[in-house]
Amino acid sequence: xxxxxxxxxxxxxxxxxxxxxxxxxxxxxxxxxxxxxxxxxxxxxxxxxxxxxxxxxxxxxxxxxxxxxxxxxxxxxxxxxxxxxxxxxxxxxxxxxxxxxxxxxxxxxxxxxxxxx
Amino acid sequence: xxxxxxxxxxxxxxxxxxxxxxxxxxxxxxxxxxxxxxxxxxxxxxxxxxxxxxxxxxxxxxxxxxxxxxxxxxxxxxxxxxxxxxxxxxxxxxxxxxxxxxxxxxxxx
Numbered sequence: 590x591x592x593x594x595x596x597x598x599x600x601x602x603x604x605x606x607x608x609x610x611x612x613x614x615x616x617x618x619x620x621x622x623x624x625x626x627x628x629x630x631x632x633x634x635x636x637x638x639x640x641x642x643x644x645x646x647x648x649x650x651x652x653x654x655x656x657x658x659x660x661x662x663x664x665x666x667x668x669x670x671x672x673x674x675x676x677x678x679x680x681x682x683x684x685x686x687x688x689x690x691x692x693x694x695x696x697x698x699x700x701x702x703x704x705x706x
Numbered sequence: 707x708x709x710x711x712x713x714x715x716x717x718x719x720x721x722x723x724x725x726x727x728x729x730x731x732x733x734x735x736x737x738x739x740x741x742x743x744x745x746x747x748x749x750x751x752x753x754x755x756x757x758x759x760x761x762x763x764x765x766x767x768x769x770x771x772x773x774x775x776x777x778x779x780x781x782x783x784x785x786x787x788x789x790x791x792x793x794x795x796x797x798x799x800x801x802x803x804x805x806x807x808x809x810x811x812x813x814x815x
Binding site: 624629630679685694696700 | 736738740747750793804
């Protein structure tokens with residue numbers, strides 16, 4: 590079974606631009622979560638999608654948005670990029686069996702490293 | 707709410723033991739542990755569930771004190787391959803997790 594795939598692996602953008610990152614979950618997984626990883630801050634939760642609906646959102650500004658498609662693939666978008674948005678963006682999928690969320694294991698992709706100049 | 711991990715960093719020699727702690731300010735149903743090697747994705751190690759059930763890595767053990775809302779990861783007889791950053795995660799309202807800031811572990815020969 591293929592793992593979680595994130596594209597692109599690396600991105601360089603300038604301040605003010607926008608960017609779209611893509612995530613393909615493990616086949617059969619319905620939940621996709623996004624995290625931002627920066628040095629010293631660890632993994633910070635951005636948002637989670639399940640069956641095309643955003644279920645939960647972390648404490649990030651509205652410039653960060655996302656969506657999930659019917660095949661469970663997900664995209665996240667960051668508009669009006671700032672220098673502080675430079676980070677590794679990780680996507681994780683879970684099987685999302687409809688219950689027992691606290692037992693669900695997250696499987697991570699390799700991430701997209703975004704550099705904002 | 708982000709769980710709190712300690713210590714922030716550990717340096718060990720091969721064969722030595724280490725303990726990584728994770729605490730939360732809210733009641734927990736489970737604690738998840740992941741390891742991330744430099745330049746790689748975080749990899750699932752272990753999940754500890756309320757009630758004592760646990761699943762995960764054969765050579766790494768952990769404990770979960772539900773009343774104290776704490777978990778500890780025990781790395782015994784450490785190997786070079788144990789080097790990496792360890793994260794604990796606690797469930798938020800969906801399938802996602804709130805992760806601690808991580809504990810950097812370096813095992814030297």
